[in-house]
Amino acid sequence: MMQIPLGHILVLSSLLFSIGVLGVLLRRNAIVIFMSIELMLNAVNLSFVGFAQSMNSLNGVMFIFFIIVVAAAEAVVGLSIILSLYRSRRTLNIDEFNLLRW
Amino acid sequence: MILFYLFALLSVLGALGVLFLRNPIHGAMSLVGSFFSLAAVYVMMQAEFVAVIQVLVYAGAIMVLFLFVLMLLSLRDEGPSFIRWSVGKVLAVVIAFGIWAQLALVLGQHDPEALVPQIVSSGEEVDSIKLIGQLLFTEYLLPFEAISLLLLVAVIGAVVIAKRRYPGSSS
Numbered sequence: 001m002m003q004i005p006l007g008h009i010l011v012l013s014s015l016l017f018s019i020g021v022l023g024v025l026l027r028r029n030a031i032v033i034f035m036s037i038e039l040m041l042n043a044v045n046l047s048f049v050g051f052a053q054s055m056n057s058l059n060g061v062m063f064i065f066f067i068i069v070v071a072a073a074e075a076v077v078g079l080s081i082i083l084s085l086y087r088s089r090r091t092l093n094i095d096e097f098n099l100l101r102w
Numbered sequence: 103m104i105l106f107y108l109f110a111l112l113s114v115l116g117a118l119g120v121l122f123l124r125n126p127i128h129g130a131m132s133l134v135g136s137f138f139s140l141a142a143v144y145v146m147m148q149a150e151f152v153a154v155i156q157v158l159v160y161a162g163a164i165m166v167l168f169l170f171v172l173m174l175l176s177l178r179d180e181g182p183s184f185i186r187w188s189v190g191k192v193l194a195v196v197i198a199f200g201i202w203a204q205l206a207l208v209l210g211q212h213d214p215e216a217l218v219p220q221i222v223s224s225g226e227e228v229d230s231i232k233l234i235g236q237l238l239f240t241e242y243l244l245p246f247e248a249i250s251l252l253l254l255v256a257v258i259g260a261v262v263i264a265k266r267r268y269p270g271s272s273s
Binding site for chain 1: 113114118137144146148164168171202209257264
């Protein structure tokens with residue numbers, strides 16, 4: 001089986017990461033912003049797999065294991081925060097949440 | 103090789119769907135598609151363990167959680183889904199393109215294969231699940247225990263944050 005060149009994998013990873021950044025900066029729905037963060041985490045995972053494949057090492061795979069567990073924990077806590085925010089304000093629009101703004 | 107480009111295109115399209123689709127539920131489904139095609143890419147990179155975890159945890163658990171929350175909230179139409187500030191829009195595009203251009207520039211100037219020290223393969227299968235398990239319970243034992251503690255804390259924290267406080271009950 002032919003190995004996929006590392007450069008192509010890294011280009012794909014950087015594209016996904018930039019789309020995630022755009023989603024975080026442009027969208028107003030809190031859940032969509034959260035999904036964009038998950039997308040950025042996935043892009044980083046992809047580059048980890050690319051380097052692990054190219055270095056023929058398992059340490060990258062171990063890192064991905066831990067990143068995915070942290071992402072799952074983050075999703076659980078973040079979604080419960082979003083849920084309680086929705087209960088108090090009846091909206092998910094981030095422009096309405098100015099509690100911490102001066 | 104053609105399959106790699108096909109699935110790479112699919113994952114980028116799914117990501118663009120998250121960015122542009124107006125309905126958050128459609129965005130979540132498109133993100134599931136993106137995660138599935140990333141799992142296919144992992145299979146092509148001989149990282150089967152990561153692909154299985156990707157499908158089980160990301161496409162399975164996390165996205166189902168997102169969809170549950172989206173359906174619990176049953177969102178009505180909230181008007182324009184992008185930010186209103188037009189200078190901010192331009193700034194966001196410039197920042198995102200800047201990040202991408204920086205990454206592409208670094209990758210274009212150096213051959214990325216040259217950045218990686220070439221380790222001679224010991225003849226073993228790189229991504230065998232048996233090896234991963236052995237590594238997890240020897241070299242990475244402390245991080246493993248720490249991450250299990252983190253999961254416990256996250257579960258308790260989620261229950262405490264999302265618990266509904268009925269009026270009249272002593273909180």
